[in-house]
Amino acid sequence: MILHGDITIPYKWTTGPAIGRFLAELRDNARIVGARCAECNKVFVPPTDVCGQCFKPLDAWVELTGEGEIIAASAVHYQLPWSPLPPPYTLALVRLDGADTELIHLAQEGLKTGDRVRAKFKEERSGTILDIDKFVPLADATVEREATTTQPLKEVRGQVSLPYRWSYGKALSRFFQESRDNKRLMGTRCPRCLSVTVPAARICTRCFVEATEWVEVSDHGVLETFTTVHLPFPGQPTEPPYTYGLILLDGASTYFSHLIEEPVESLRCGMRVQAVWSDERKGDLFDILHFKKEES
């Protein structure tokens, strides 16, 4: 069995002084600036906060013409969800005049090592590296722009979102098949310490031996500890407030973690609880809706 899901996290990346100034110059002045190391005199483009070779901060700014030379180029023929353009497009290492490092960027198709190029800027710019549209042959006319004073960009916002297919593995697959089809909770007994791990697991954590004997445990048990979550955060799967706890099911030796639906005041460590099953079971944790106080 497989669980399909994703991890999506929003970010606000602090640029730091070097990239903050670099991006602001791209946006406000359509100009490329680099930073010079006072120690080795090398010019870094894009600028970094530190010269790694000299282990010194870079603090002298250098304005570049935006003209340079292709050091290497590659035509990209495959596409990923975040590709900057539909393929094929050309990616190049560009050594700008006055720089000692290379900039990676898009280049006009057909450009090759040794070709002279200049940066062509977009008309609408927002303070990203893609404010440079691409590098084009130097022969194309240059647009002169007047530079204004810029405020460095403090942060760049973005997001990382990755889809996942989490494999249950053999033991959990059987555990969730039983829960889905038969409303049964299954554990595995360790042949050495005889403890029963629930949900079923292939290995006994304590003994590091395979637990191959399957045993059914009760859907009733003891609430060992619980908490009511009030803290909200972006992307939270369950909206607070809600209560969950660790339950020691009758016949199990390990905790089962699940939601508890009872008035908070009535909850005590050590109280008896029982599972409330869902009518629509899909083979996941929510085959059980939640636990409630045991009916006497």
Added chain:
Amino acid sequence: MRRAAIVGTGQTKCKERRDDVSFPGLIYEAATRALEDAGITIDDVDAVVFGSAPELFEGVNHPEQWCADASGAFLKPQIRIHTGGTVGASTGIAAFYYVAAGMFDTVLAVTGDKLSESPVQLGLSTVYDPILGRQFACGAPSAVALQARQYMHKYGVTEHQAALVAVKNRKNALLNPYAQLHIPNISVEMVMNSMVLSTPIKLLDSCPASDGACAMVIASEGLAEQYADRPAWIKAVATFNEGVYYAGRNFADPLALMEAAKKVYKTTGITDPRREIDVAELYEAFSFQEMLWTEAMFFCERGEGGKLVESGATEMTGDLPVNPSGGVLSTNTIGATAMMRQAEAAMQVMGRAGQHQIDGARTAIAHGWGGGIQFHTLMIVSTDKN
């Protein structure tokens, strides 16, 4: 095994958001301060060990590559360590292993995180199993809340006793210029009345999320005495683990920490830790944990952690000051946090702790905690080489 010592430490000012520097910029700040403290330059460093917590906090994979320039790793041997919340300590311990094993003579260990770059509880929730529990786990606070409740139930410690820890450490933080939280009027009432995050844990029972970094220079015997007039000799280290939901687990019994403590006490010949250790820096991300950790480290009997804090023994004026730096309750970068414990322990025995110096501190212990409440590390440092 060669003797090794901490000979320099460096911390950044920690803030909720350091919008003046990038993540590599923070790392550079800590690394250069540690070198300066040791009185050496990057040319004297033979290898670099880098550590940070889950990449999802900053959203950049290979942080050791991103920070290679800023950590001084250019054309040097470099490894990266990652062990959850204990990563700062594991990074210091890895640097110690390098020197003790004779691989390198002078090693720079540097750690950090910039937790303001993303919603930290969202990133922390991804440490839970996606199939069993991520659905309703709420980052760190809810997991520790389950631990706190079980601890209260088993031993009868109280929310009021936990609040005493929260107040003590915040008062200590007022003496530490690098600490993030400075709350001059902190009181038990403030803690008890603060917003509930996840019962029984309230906002002021909890650490803040910080942007910050920490670095240390570790050197071999021979060099260490040249770099520092009073090196912090590393006498013993331990990194122990336990499972998440293993049979018979009780969160009020931190077995991994108890094993780690037994190991480092045995190595150093300590038989009465309460008397023989002068100062402790513990990873108390939440107030309840400091009481539990002091028990598991055999500073008092099991269940007596609350009484220990009530007695005043763990205050700066007590016989066993715990977290004179203000602890994790005052600053938590996660990546650098456990190294800050080691650095603070070293500063105490080196006599470099400034306003929060414990007079006459000769032996100090540093603790790290992380993972699903199951990683623990310890390091004992001493003025005494032998």
